[in-house]
Amino acid sequence: MNQPRTIDLNSDVGESFGRWTLGDDTALLRSLTSANVACGFHAGDFSTMDATVALCLEANVAVGAHPGYPDLQGFGRRAIAISPREIEQIVLYQIGALEAFCRANGVRLTHVKAHGSLYNTAAVDIAAARGLARGVARYDASLPLVGMAGSRAYEIAAREAGLRLVTEAYADRRYMPDGTLQPRSFAGSLITDPAEAAAQALSIAHDGTVTTVDGRTIPVAAETICVHGDTPGASAIAAAIRTALTGQGISVQPFGVTAAA
């Protein structure tokens, strides 16, 4: 390519709860351009959210809402048979709650990305994806929705709801031959070596490809790369990715900026 590529680097933050701390957001935010802030259903609480939005502001990282299923004990990672209409409403509730802290801290809400089981369900279940997209659209149809690159459900639901879909790929998860993520239940599904995660991020951002668990190279068209904030050593992984990307002349910047250009 002759043109310099640009890519966004995002992570889930604010996933502490009350007395319990998860991840090192301050360190992680140094490498990110976008952050998905937990909204109290799967993680996060009113105090964590206020502090996290303030941290993002200080780190100059774009703030998105990160709604999940109402399941603190399961961290929003259990599938729940919740209707599309209810998905719409849990998304609305959580975006509103987070935007309150954005307003209070003088920060603009830039996007929405679903968490855990809600994110994964929407990637394969068009009814769930429609609930998610409709929740965002009823709140503010100008808010981009971050969804899994290659998911037809996300594409269709976002288009129908009039939302911009921001496609996402993972630096620290293994890919199956069909482009989906290897389930967490498989050993090794999570890439925890910074160099390896950086290599995968570079492949995504520079070549638009990713290597699957069976060694094939498949295309992936992503506008943002995700690193998991609750992986041990997440901030080192994120830093390695950012260094690798910028080292190859790839501009790491929020997708909102890209869109405006």
Add this chain to the structure above:
Amino acid sequence: MNQPRTIDLNSDVGESFGRWTLGDDTALLRSLTSANVACGFHAGDFSTMDATVALCLEANVAVGAHPGYPDLQGFGRRAIAISPREIEQIVLYQIGALEAFCRANGVRLTHVKAHGSLYNTAAVDIAAARGLARGVARYDASLPLVGMAGSRAYEIAAREAGLRLVTEAYADRRYMPDGTLQPRSFAGSLITDPAEAAAQALSIAHDGTVTTVDGRTIPVAAETICVHGDTPGASAIAAAIRTALTGQGISVQPFGVTAAA
């Protein structure tokens, strides 16, 4: 008085939760001009909130946020030693969550009124009142705060935060000689006879007075009158009050309208 008086009539609504229904909001809303919608901490949930805001719109009743302590099982009626900073944050969270449903339903959020123990604590504890008022102000300083008529804490906190305080009196609660409410733990503290509640509302709206438990008449300057939505027969009480007020030439209208006039 030569001038026709105007007064607002408010009640707490949307206090169902999941499978559990509380009150008959549809019937109650017919008599109200303002509604305080539960936001999920002491009552209400994402589905109830969406449906309740839609009901208010249909009934042409002004919608306010009704934040409470995080205590579903105690219905927000237990005192909790929560810091002023946390009060600020639970208020922010809940206002934001409710406004999401206002946006989704094309309704304007008109005010904030705290629930139960948070409301009562703020009436006598200036630090709590400041947390409450600051939570509202950080969200939107143009949102009026409904507070107990005669409470110095509400007055000071609202003024410091730059908020309009809308003073409130109760049609269906007995008053103590010092102008505070007789605690619910006393038998008879709740007025459940529609005629009696209507008489007290009329006294408040027309004469600016209320009769105390020991038979004295004390002044009370209220811009809005509250009826409890979870009292048995609440809708009949509200209807009796509205009829009594309009029958005496008092205009029952949202305080927002009054302010704009």
Add this chain to the structure above:
Amino acid sequence: MNQPRTIDLNSDVGESFGRWTLGDDTALLRSLTSANVACGFHAGDFSTMDATVALCLEANVAVGAHPGYPDLQGFGRRAIAISPREIEQIVLYQIGALEAFCRANGVRLTHVKAHGSLYNTAAVDIAAARGLARGVARYDASLPLVGMAGSRAYEIAAREAGLRLVTEAYADRRYMPDGTLQPRSFAGSLITDPAEAAAQALSIAHDGTVTTVDGRTIPVAAETICVHGDTPGASAIAAAIRTALTGQGISVQPFGVTAAA
């Protein structure tokens, strides 16, 4: 038949939560021989449980634990992808919590019956049924497990865990041709007419059959008949059933008694 039949009549009780009341347990208990008491996960709370066990004692009704998924807002009726091991643990937790109130009230815990989505999942998913049965067995393998008549999953799981399975049929739900219940989402799946429910109960208890939605008669071998406590008019339905059964010479008594005979 020449021999008088005996049958147990059970219902879910104690499904209020905090400020929210559901059903009229006092009236309902007059007709029951066994009660399944909610344990705080889908409904019920520490105060409701204490009061409900006392009510059962007063009404001389056998007390069982009624564990459900951890989902108050969904009333335990949503399917949740919770592992068999976690099912075992949520069952243990809830049986223990309920037995505390049995001990405190001098009442013996007589059985366990799962609630809502957990009950239905166990009826068709052997892994879930094993989790349920193992939870009961780890607590006390002499506690009978109430499960859906005709469910192979319940049969296998109970046998493997060394539990007595008490088979159950429904007086107030429509049956599909294959012996499963018509889903609640279908209009008319709930029988709310006392006479009709009584007729179905009689058919179950006397003839060992039930009529399906398409008019066929299928066999059903049940030791206990369930009436839903949260149906409007549940106590009238239960009373009609009891009257119909005893009117036909069927002895309505707890299955524990039957077993001991």
Add this chain to the structure above:
Amino acid sequence: MNQPRTIDLNSDVGESFGRWTLGDDTALLRSLTSANVACGFHAGDFSTMDATVALCLEANVAVGAHPGYPDLQGFGRRAIAISPREIEQIVLYQIGALEAFCRANGVRLTHVKAHGSLYNTAAVDIAAARGLARGVARYDASLPLVGMAGSRAYEIAAREAGLRLVTEAYADRRYMPDGTLQPRSFAGSLITDPAEAAAQALSIAHDGTVTTVDGRTIPVAAETICVHGDTPGASAIAAAIRTALTGQGISVQPFGVTAAA
């Protein structure tokens, strides 16, 4: 003293919740003789409880129930105006839930110790202490109650309820001149230096005294010494205490054993 003293060493364990881990129980248990296991209200969940009881069994540490206020987000450290009757019921519920995991793991429940704000409230509020003691007694009056050494409220309530009171002092908290603990809000109220905590433990166990924040020496008669499990480096502190105690010929053993002797 001529006689070798014996003392118990206890800590709160099992205070993780879902995805969130708190403390290193495995390391901590190596030094303890008694453990207070969180029961799901302020911390802990059904899976954590099962695993924690199994860990205690493996480490040969006595298992007690550690009931707290229903406040996960506040970790049970907020005062809540909950009635004595409700305290009784939340204690019953949580003891029962924990004993289920004791039964399932073949472990005997040895004691009850309240958590955080419930523990502290009971130390000074006789009505709360009575609720706590009555909850234990309604469950099993042979279960010892661990309470703050020197608290009249604990003494009276335990005696009235017919419970054995096991008096407790703190190795890692500063004492006020009146024998109460310096509030956590004060800087330095928590002793985090292992040597210093060991010295305080030794003073308690050997001399029956503790040094207050203003340098005085006051008597304290304790049968068990507590170390906080959520302090950073808790396991090192506990190990230092145990080494110091045994080094001075003090036998560290569960109070249950002492009682039986």
